[in-house]
Amino acid sequence: xxxxxxxxxxxxxxxxxxxxxxxxxxxxxxxxxxxxxxxxxxxxxxxxxxxxxxxxxxxxxxxxxxxxxxxxxxxxxxxxxxxxxxxxxxxxxxxxxxxxxxxxxxxxxxxxxxxxxxxx
Numbered sequence: 001x002x003x004x005x006x007x008x009x010x011x012x013x014x015x016x017x018x019x020x021x022x023x024x025x026x027x028x029x030x031x032x033x034x035x036x037x038x039x040x041x042x043x044x045x046x047x048x049x050x051x052x053x054x055x056x057x058x059x060x061x062x063x064x065x066x067x068x069x070x071x072x073x074x075x076x077x078x079x080x081x082x083x084x085x086x087x088x089x090x091x092x093x094x095x096x097x098x099x100x101x102x103x104x105x106x107x108x109x110x111x112x113x114x115x116x117x118x119x120x
Contacts, residue, residue, distance in 0.1 A: 020055075024062035034064070035090070037072040037108070052076040056083050072108055 027034045041048045066086025091104035
């Protein structure tokens with residue numbers, strides 16, 4: 001890739017990361033899907049046990065249509081299903097039995113695992 005022009009470099013350096021609420025508002029306006037794949041905070045972090053519920057609450061407060069949310073985290077999934085039944089639950093490369101039991105019809109697969117494991 002060639003080097004950025006001075007103007008492009010200045011533009012890139014002045015970019016900011018949007019707040020989650022701003023992203024959700026834009027996704028709602030544009031009718032775009034948002035995929036959530038969250039990692040837990042460190043073990044001793046005070047929000048470790050509640051981070052999923054806090055994120056779900058923020059999403060619901062944003063008024064984005066629930067079907068626009070693809071939800072990957074398995075942690076506290078039963079709570080998420082109850083609190084936000086319209087979220088599209090997404091699983092990993094689990095057995096068909098597991099996916100059916102969890103009522104998951106979409107999967108998110110690391111392409112390397114898919115390549116080596118095959119598409120059984």
